[in-house]
Amino acid sequence: MxxxxxxxxxxxxxxxxxxxxxxxxxxxxxxxxxxxxxxxxxxxxxxxxxxxxxxxxxxxxxxxxxxxxxxxxxxxxxxxxxxxxxxxxxxxxxxxxxxxxxxxxxxxxxxxxxxxxxxxxxxxxxxxxxxxxxxxxxxxxxxxxxxxxxxxxVAEPGQRRALVAGAGAAGAMIVRELLDNPQLRLLPVAMLDDDASKHGRRLHGVPVAGTLDRLDSVAASLHIDEVIIAMPSAPGRRVRDVVSRAHRAGVPTRTVPGMFELLDGRKSVSALRSVQIEDLLRREPVRTDLVRVRELAAGKTVLVTGAGGSIGGELCRQIVRLDPQRIIAVGRGENSIFELLEELRRLAPDARVQPVIADVRDENRMEALFRAARPSTVFHAAAHKHVPLMEANVAEAILNNVHGTAVVADAAWRHGAERFVLISSDKAVRPSSVMGATKRLAEGVVQRYTGDPGRHFVSVRFGNVLGSRGSVIPTFLKQIQAGGPVTITHREMRRYFMTIPEAVQLVLQAGVLAEDGEVFVLDMGDPVRIYDLARDVIRLSGLEEGNDIEILEVGMRPGEKLYEELFFDAENASPTAHPKVLRARSATLALDGPVGLDQLVAMARRGVPVDDLRAAIKLLVPEYTGVPDRPMHATARLSVPEPEPGRRPARALAQTGP
Known part of the structure; x- marks a missing residue:
């Protein structure tokens, strides 16, 4: 009181x-x-x-x-x-x-x-x-x-004693906010910073007591009740170390928003929140060439497929700030598109956003949409992405990821799109899964659209996205809420991770770097061990592995690999004008061999045996390792049947080039 x-x-x-x-x-x-x-x-x-x-x-x-x-x-x-x-x-x-x-x-x-x-x-x-x-x-x-x-x-009995990690601009702002707002009931008693020139000095009257490595001892000697991490641009490994030291000292942590949240304008430095897993994995902030990225959308019509998904939705949120003439948000799920539309109206009330409920595999629907809209830039994010599900639904993976890409790319080319960006995956490199192989085939489809110097069709390849639907973090959190155990497939499994805003910023940057048929690869830092990620999520939930929640190893699922790769051996990776975006000159797939894309799509539509579909994929993607060691059934070698009445075959599947 x-x-x-x-x-x-x-x-x-x-x-x-x-x-x-x-x-x-x-x-x-x-x-x-x-x-x-x-x-x-x-x-x-x-x-x-x-x-x-x-x-x-x-x-x-x-x-x-x-x-x-x-x-x-x-x-x-x-x-x-x-x-x-x-x-x-x-x-x-x-x-x-x-x-x-x-x-x-x-x-x-x-x-x-x-x-x-x-x-x-x-x-x-x-x-x-x-x-x-x-x-x-x-x-x-x-x-x-x-x-x-x-x-x-603030100094009255009952106030919580705070230790501020970081004596830079963000730390100074936090200390001042705490001193100016007694209702927060937090007293900053000391600060820590790795800059030796600040040690022994005072910031707003609060002493800088040493380096971050002293957090354990300082927290104990000063009876700290809470650690506030005021380092919005610090790398994830440093944040992880601070959180770990605070955890060992038995002190809870909060943090200021990360640099992406600050640049996005959604948060201010003074908005304290709980430490999130994104803070433990973040890297040096991406420096986006906003002038060139703005040229991608300003005053133009931009079409985004898969707009109801994590990446597609974030693309719309970032593009709407670039003053486009119109955004066409295409998705199959009406609820997700409705929610996106409401959010975009709050972000930019005057923006023109056209919601379209449609399936990218519907050739006639895509043809009518592109003929009417004539978008200048297309971001193709619609895809099936869950590896185990696609192992059990091979035909659906082919029809959506491969045929859907071909339909959209073909319509975009014929109706004058200047840029087409396919959202691909690191699982397309030496794929062991159907999902990865179909993404590699989608990259091959996009590579066929070359030859016009004023038009650029490219693919952007990156790894797992934190917080996306069905991704590992939400899964871990649900398991923790249910009392555990937290399940991992293999103790040594590692994956590349990016935050959704980070990935989309680099996708936009790759869009302006595009030339002809390249595959761009985003710099995702070092791969992270899934076991370490599970331990971090448990710790951030205020629990301890072993005492409160168990981590259970359940074995690798069909199509999974221990390690993901970013490049094929034959790919020639080269830097671009952006330090976080690499250009990979991929070998062109032979998509018109004994079993071409036409035949593969026809087989998927006819419902041929799954093993035959895998064998057909292997003929198109020789690096694919998820195929059984036996020949295709005779039925799989049949020629492509005539199109069904009223169905127009996708032009991109029937030609060697646009």
Whole structure:
């Protein structure tokens, strides 16, 4: 419970309004002029000769000073929250008023012959300097007084003692917020930072006690109740280390938002939240060339397939900020598209977003859509992505991931799209799964659209996306909520991870780097062991492995690999203008061999045996390892049947090029 005395002190300072400060200025500024004359003449003997000069100078200069300071906004500020910017305002206001009153005292009064003598230059200078002090001091006292009152309030018994990890700009802002907002009931008692030049110094009165490696000992010696991580741009491994040390010390952690949340404008530095798994995996912030990315969408029609999914939805959220003429959001699920549409309306109420419920495999629907919309840029994110599910639904993976890509790419090419970006996967490299193999085939489809220097069809390959539907983190959290166990397939399994905003920023960047048929690969840092990820999620849930939740190894599922790769051996990886985007010149797939794409799609439609579909995929993607060691059935070698009545075969599947 707060004490009335402290609250009354806070009230007194917060109610010291600008009108009272104006009255204080009006009282002090004439005294300043008298003091300037007294200092100049070392006493009061000057009054006989300069009394009239003083009266005229004060009568004209003081109202002018007040007017100048009012016009410059000195009486429209909340001085209890004064900052460096407010000091700048005071300086500008005082300088402006000094120029005006100097003109009055040195030139105007003698020119009008209203006084026998001009104001001495030294008096004008002293008046300006002393006036600056007279104006700044009351405002500074408001700030200091309120800070002292609030410090007494925060320091009362029952307050939680906080240790701030990071003594940079974010740490300084957090300390100041805690001191200025007693309702948070957190007292910053120390800070830690790896910059040795800050050690032994004070930031807003809070000492910097050493490096982050001292967190355990400092937390114990100062009886810390909470650690606040104020390092929005720190790499994930450093955040992970801080969280681990705090956990060993038995102290909970919170953090400021990461750099992506800050750049996106959705969070501010002062918005504390619980540490999330994204914080433990984050890397150096992506530097996006916003000028070139804006050219991708500004004033243009952009079409996104799979817009109801994690990547497609985030593409729409980021594109809507680039001032497109129109966004066409294509998806099969009406609920997910509805939710996306509502969110985009909140983000950009004036943006034109056209929701389209459609299946990318529907050739006639895609043809009509592209003919009417004629988008300049297409992001193709619609795909089946779950490896075990696609192992059990091979035909569906072929029809959606391969045929759907061909239908959309063909419509985009024929109706003048300048750029087409396929969202691919690292599982397309030496694929062991149907999902990976169909993604590799989709890359092959996109590679066929070359030859026009003004149009660019490319693929972007990246790994697992944190927080996407059905991904590992939400699965772990559900298992923890159910009481466990947390299941992993293999203790040594490793995967590349990216956050959704990070992946989409790099997809947009790759879109502007596109030339002809490339596969772009995003720099995802080092792969992460899934077992370590499971332990981190358990710890962040406030539990301990072994005591509260077990981690159970259940064995690898069909189509899975221990390690994912980013490049084929034959691919020539080269840097691009962006340090986080690599260009891979992939070998072109032979999509018109004994069993071509036409035949593969026809087989999937006819429902031939699954093993025959796998064997057909193997003929098109020789690196695919998920095929049984036996020949295809004779039925699988049959030629492609005639199209069904009313069905138009996709042009991209029937030709060697566009």
């Amino acid at each position: 707060s004490h009335p005395v402290s609250l009354q002190g806070d009230w007194r300072y917060s109610r010291l309004r600008n009108r009272y400060l104006a009255l204080i200025d009006a009282a002090l500024l004439p005294l300043v002029a008298v003091l300037a004359f007294t200092i100049r003449f070392e006493g009061t003997a000057w009054y006989e000769d300069y009394g009239r000069v003083l009266s005229m100078y004060v009568g004209i200069a003081v109202p002018l000073k007040l007017l100048v300071m009012w016009r410059l906004g000195l009486y429209a500020r909340l001085w209890r929250y004064a900052s460096v910017h407010d000091v700048e305002i005071v300086s500008v206001a005082v300088l402006g008023s000094a120029i005006v009153t100097s003109t009055v005292g040195i030139f105007l009064l003698p020119l009008l012959s209203v006084v026998p003598l001009r104001v001495p230059l030294s008096v004008v200078v002293l008046d300006a300097l002393l006036g600056a002090m007279a104006v700044a001091l009351p405002r500074l006292l408001v700030r200091i007084g309120l800070r002292r009152v609030r410090r007494r309030f």
